[in-house]
Amino acid sequence: MMLALLCAFVMGQVPLGPTTPVGTNRSFQEAVLAVQDHLEKGNFDAAKRALTAVPQPEMTILWDTKGIPESLRETVREARDVALGQWKQYYSSVKPKFVESGKADLVFRFTDTLPDTEEGFPGAAAHVFSTAPGEPRLEATIALYRGRPKQLNTSSEFHNEVMFALVSYIGLERTPFTGSAAFRTDQVGAGRTQFSPFELGTVKRSLELVEKLQELVATKTRVEAARPRLQIEPLSLKLPDANQADPIKFTIQVTNSGNAPLSYRFQPDCGCLSANYSPVLEAGQTAMVTGFVDTVNFVGKLRHKFYVFANDAEIPYREFPVAIDVEPMVRMVRPGLNVLQLTDSGVSTDVFLVVSPSAKIELGEARIEGLTGEVETSDWQGELELVPGEPKKNVKAIRYRVKLAPSPLPGRLQATLSVPTNSPVIPLIRHNIFVQRGIVAQPESLYVGEIPQARTAASFLLTRPGVPFKVLGVTTNSPFFTAKATPNADGSEYRITVEFDGKGDPGTIDVTVTIRTDDPKQPTILVPVRGIVR
Numbered sequence: 001m002m003l004a005l006l007c008a009f010v011m012g013q014v015p016l017g018p019t020t021p022v023g024t025n026r027s028f029q030e031a032v033l034a035v036q037d038h039l040e041k042g043n044f045d046a047a048k049r050a051l052t053a054v055p056q057p058e059m060t061i062l063w064d065t066k067g068i069p070e071s072l073r074e075t076v077r078e079a080r081d082v083a084l085g086q087w088k089q090y091y092s093s094v095k096p097k098f099v100e101s102g103k104a105d106l107v108f109r110f111t112d113t114l115p116d117t118e119e120g121f122p123g124a125a126a127h128v129f130s131t132a133p134g135e136p137r138l139e140a141t142i143a144l145y146r147g148r149p150k151q152l153n154t155s156s157e158f159h160n161e162v163m164f165a166l167v168s169y170i171g172l173e174r175t176p177f178t179g180s181a182a183f184r185t186d187q188v189g190a191g192r193t194q195f196s197p198f199e200l201g202t203v204k205r206s207l208e209l210v211e212k213l214q215e216l217v218a219t220k221t222r223v224e225a226a227r228p229r230l231q232i233e234p235l236s237l238k239l240p241d242a243n244q245a246d247p248i249k250f251t252i253q254v255t256n257s258g259n260a261p262l263s264y265r266f267q268p269d270c271g272c273l274s275a276n277y278s279p280v281l282e283a284g285q286t287a288m289v290t291g292f293v294d295t296v297n298f299v300g301k302l303r304h305k306f307y308v309f310a311n312d313a314e315i316p317y318r319e320f321p322v323a324i325d326v327e328p329m330v331r332m333v334r335p336g337l338n339v340l341q342l343t344d345s346g347v348s349t350d351v352f353l354v355v356s357p358s359a360k361i362e363l364g365e366a367r368i369e370g371l372t373g374e375v376e377t378s379d380w381q382g383e384l385e386l387v388p389g390e391p392k393k394n395v396k397a398i399r400y401r402v403k404l405a406p407s408p409l410p411g412r413l414q415a416t417l418s419v420p421t422n423s424p425v426i427p428l429i430r431h432n433i434f435v436q437r438g439i440v441a442q443p444e445s446l447y448v449g450e451i452p453q454a455r456t457a458a459s460f461l462l463t464r465p466g467v468p469f470k471v472l473g474v475t476t477n478s479p480f481f482t483a484k485a486t487p488n489a490d491g492s493e494y495r496i497t498v499e500f501d502g503k504g505d506p507g508t509i510d511v512t513v514t515i516r517t518d519d520p521k522q523p524t525i526l527v528p529v530r531g532i533v534r
Contacts, residue, residue: 014040017223018212020171020311021205022263022279023198027129027137028055028171028206029313034131035213036225044220051217053131054210055105055170057093062104062136067111071502072144072152074454076110079158082192083166086181090200093207094170106169107139108162113150114143117186122148124186125161127168140165147188149486151497152457156192160184163193171206172199173317176269176307188459228283229258230310232320239293239324243358245425248293248324256281264310266291266320272298273306273322291322296425299328300387329359329423332431333384333397339412339465342435346373346405351417351431352384352397363429364420366400371415371435373404404435411444412436439464439519441527446498448509448531454502460527462515463493470518478511480504481529485515498529506533 017036020029031054038047063080065073087094096106114123124146128139142161145152153161164184168174172182180196195203216223233253242248254277256262262281266289268274277289293302306320331354340347355361366375380399383392404415412434419429442461462471468491474483480501485494498513509531516524 014222014224016260017216017226018209019226019228019260019263020209020313021202022265022311023173023202023309024171024206024311024316025168025173026313026316027131027168029311029316031055031131031137032209032213033225033227033313035217036223039216039221039223040225042222044217047217049133050131051213052133053135053137054213055137055206057091057207057210058095058097059105059169060103061096061098062102062107063098063100064107064109067109068144069455072455074452074502075155075456076158076454078452078454079155080162083159083163086163086195087166090195091203091207103134103136105137106165107136108165109139109141111141111143113145114141121186122146122150124153124157125164125184127165129168138165138169140168146186151188151459151495152455152499154458155451155456157188157190160190160193167199167203170203172202173309175199177267224259226260227258227313228256228260228262228311230262230264230308230312230315231255231257232308232318236321237323239322241325241327242293242295243327243356244299244329245296246326248295250291250293250322252289252291252320253286254281254289255286256283258312259283262310262312264308264312266306266308268304268306270298270302270304272302273304275306293322293324293326295324295326299326301325327356327358329361329426330355330429331386332417332429333386334431334433335385337466339434339436341464341467342404342407342413342437344406346403347435348401348403349433351400351402351433352380353400353419353429354384354386354395354397359423361426362422363398364422366417366419368402368404369416369418371404371407371413373402373415375417376401376403402433404433407435407437410437410440412440412442436464439469439517439522439525441496441515441525445528445530446513448498448500448529450532450534451500451509452502452534453504453506455500456502457497457499458529459495459497461493462496462525465492468492472516472518474516475514476511476529477514478504481511481513483513496527500533504533508532 020032034050035047038050068076117123124143126141163181167181175182179193181193181199183193266275272294275289275291281287302324304322308318308320333352378399381396383394385392415433417431446460448458471485471494474485476483480503483498485496487494511529513527
């Protein structure tokens with residue numbers, strides 16, 4: 001390879017530098033481009049200095065624990081080590097070295113809370129990138145508490161914040177797809193993230209690119225800086241209104257106005273969107289992305305988007321909105337609460353079926369599945385809110401009066417109203433009805449999994465929709481576990497937070513949370529907590 005580069009230089013041709021992988025963030029792409037800019041000009045000493053701002057596999061990590069209480073440090077350290085375990089599993093060349101002071105490539109700091117984000121929700125982490133030589137490439141500040149009301153991070157949430165900082169340092173672009181390593185949220189309750197196949201490939205190619213840059217700098221090889229440029233026309237789409245099952249197809253023009261091959265990816269946020277395209281576009285070329293909307297399984301006001309990733313240092317990530325209104329053949333509408341209270345005499349509710357004037361569909365006999373009940377059918381006309389949040393409309397409908405019998409089963413239950421049709425598109429119309437008897441814990445037992453001998457918290461909900469109640473007290477039968485209740489605005493739901501102080505012996509967790517309420521029929525509710533302390 002180097003011989004070919006040398007021959008090209010002797011002939012007066014400067015080869016094109018390596019392009020960055022699609023899926024990398026702006027900080028990574030700018031750092032790579034800075035090195036190539038200096039190599040293009042023959043400023044090799046400057047290129048060597050700029051190379052220090054490119055992520056290094058043998059990174060130095062400053063792990064600053066001053067902001068973490070002593071009782072919580074083991075939990076955070078354990079979460080960090082689990083995240084690093086994923087790196088060791090896939091990338092043996094990534095060898096972090098931890099220091100408690102001095103210079104570092106990646107810095108972790110901790111604080112109790114962070115200011116609200118632009119969305120008005122408490123921030124759970126803050127990230128500051130730098131490509132200046134000598135400065136940390138990334139400083140990550142992680143809050144110990146998140147949410148409103150604030151809750152102590154779980155081990156999984158600490159893991160996710162550490163994982164996100166690590167992949168961001170290496171160069172991955174933040175992803176909106178839940179569960180991926182480059183996904184993060186300020187909300188509570190996320191499970192542990194892990195590498196997706198796409199992310200695994202992107203990190204591998206990024207590490208290979210860093211090796212190429214090191215080789216070019218070491219051999220003082222001139223290259224032309226690679227600058228792919230993605231141009232999209234239009235920047236968004238509002239498609240004409242359609243009926244359910246109409247075939248919908250559209251095109252998006254993409255152009256590479258740069259000097260190097262452009263790699264890009266259109267990834268939909270919903271199964272209603274899909275696209276066909278070639279993922280690589282040579283310099284100066286234009287191509288068409290063909291998009292499709294699934295109007296069979298998705299109807300109503302569809303407001304979705306493509307997430308567009310590209311190896312364009314100016315805009316490596318952008319969103320392409322697609323809007324279309326799809327008139328459904330039928331709408332099932334049930335006014336009132338989402339969850340009904342099941343009494344000793346059962347419960348009744350009305351479900352309205354509105355058929356589109358353009359739909360040619362015949363309906364069969366309705367039936368109830370899942371619970372015991374009966375259905376009465378009648379014609380109806382009146383005002384209904386067909387789309388949540390929109391004004392009511394005067395419509396003709398079929399009213400199904402559903403009467404559910406009492407059930408001895410505990411917890412939240414589901415009944416389904418089913419209506420067969422002669423339509424090949426919708427052979428069966430289904431509408432779920434949720435009911436519960438009294439106050440219910442969700443989940444009915446709390447499983448915390450394997451936790452370290454360190455401060456750890458988990459939570460569950462205590463709920464009775466539409467019927468407020470009061471929690472008079474919360475206790476546990478363990479000296480190492482405490483619990484507290486936080487109500488919602490109307491008092492119909494409480495979040496019960498259970499916290500382990502980290503002082504219990506290793507072994508099986510067999511704890512019971514006892515909740516006292518003002519309901520004479522349910523004065524005491526018991527919720528078991530299960531898991532293992534390592």
